[in-house]
Amino acid sequence: MPPNQFAFRHSIDVRFRDCDAMGHVNNAVFLTFLEQCRLMFWQTLTGTGSPGSGIILARVECDYRAPAYFRDVLEVRLNVGSIGRSSFALNHEIVNLATGKQLAEAKTILVAYDYSAGRSIPIPPETRTLLESVQSGGWAR
Amino acid sequence: MPPNQFAFRHSIDVRFRDCDAMGHVNNAVFLTFLEQCRLMFWQTLTGTGSPGSGIILARVECDYRAPAYFRDVLEVRLNVGSIGRSSFALNHEIVNLATGKQLAEAKTILVAYDYSAGRSIPIPPETRTLLESVQSGGWAR
């Protein structure tokens, strides 16, 4: 898949409450936007309504490029990155839809997890197949 | 204006982060939804971009009727209620757009305020005219 090609896009309306005393969207809220995109992607991909069932967030990296403001409409974009034994990466960008300007780049690491055993597990085969289909460009919404 | 007629409507996508450990939208977030509708209304009505300039929130009442959930699309509706010397009321309902079910009824009291003097002031005439046009049903979006 070409580097600027994203498999999933989710739009977000910036709320007044998303902003802080600096007058722009607070840094922590960018993770809320990533989460929103990730869960909508996950539901579309797997049909699983329950968010994050068996998949937990292990790491996030976010580079802030430009501010977002109240009333902006953003698009959070998502690609599947590297897939390991029990973890995989999602690569993101957040753009202002009206201007096309990139506001942030981010990467999250998700881990397949057995809650009852309290430890990571290999990515289930059917999930791996789905992730690979996204990664190879064979799936996009 | 008939009681079920609202002058302004604003739709909201419920985010995962809006929900709490009970699995539904947290009670405080309903006020964020009211605020979002109020500010979008105010901008549409007055053309004033700066939210709340000269108008402050003095009181809120909210009756919670039914829960909202992640991925629900809500509509926050707004009417102008009674208009006093320096304050006015906004009446709200929040409904689930897909089911039409009413989730909450709310009322907020806004006060015209002079920040430099630190006290309430009479509602400016041009604002009063706008509010009355909404109240009388002569304005709706």
Added chain:
Amino acid sequence: MPPNQFAFRHSIDVRFRDCDAMGHVNNAVFLTFLEQCRLMFWQTLTGTGSPGSGIILARVECDYRAPAYFRDVLEVRLNVGSIGRSSFALNHEIVNLATGKQLAEAKTILVAYDYSAGRSIPIPPETRTLLESVQSGGWAR
């Protein structure tokens, strides 16, 4: 119990994220502060760790008197108000601990609720006894 006597007090550190673009604590966050006080009270009163089990929030009223700012330490105070068949009221004030200034007065209505049946139920006798002991001034922390 004298009107200025509160049965329970909970202190809150105002975070930067609690504030909005106006530079003071956002109106919705006051409900988060009330909730925090209410749940700490409930746990202290009943020993029940699970917040809100069987008790749901039906209504909130909040009068905003003065702003709160980042780094303020607030105290949320609570009294039991009127007790009905299946509902009861909690009366609140929020003050700035350093200045003693009252920032808000609020009232919440809580309802005993049977989640499986999906309707309100009479307040359980042991809960009623606890609420009455608070109301009469026989309990305070």
Added chain:
Amino acid sequence: MPPNQFAFRHSIDVRFRDCDAMGHVNNAVFLTFLEQCRLMFWQTLTGTGSPGSGIILARVECDYRAPAYFRDVLEVRLNVGSIGRSSFALNHEIVNLATGKQLAEAKTILVAYDYSAGRSIPIPPETRTLLESVQSGGWAR
């Protein structure tokens, strides 16, 4: 400074609202905790009340190790990491104070910024001196 030595520590009470439908503190809220620690540190270090004046957040990395829950008391710890021409790093850990368990490790990159010119600037000499004093272990609170 030894690796486990932190120059600044800030405690946080976990609120019910910090948690999401999974029943534990939401991932985005960890960034709110980092921000709270960073701003308290900055004020203590520089005496500057206005948060983030001239310093902006450019990047955050966070590794989530274990969940935090409602009513937990956390401690966010901070060290100054590498100092560049116009940027510097803060290294963090978040621990549960009661158990001592590490819940997260994080790193933020801050950049000295001229808002009027809209670009990064060299770290002002007096700020650099302060940061170096923290980095070398000559300052701790």
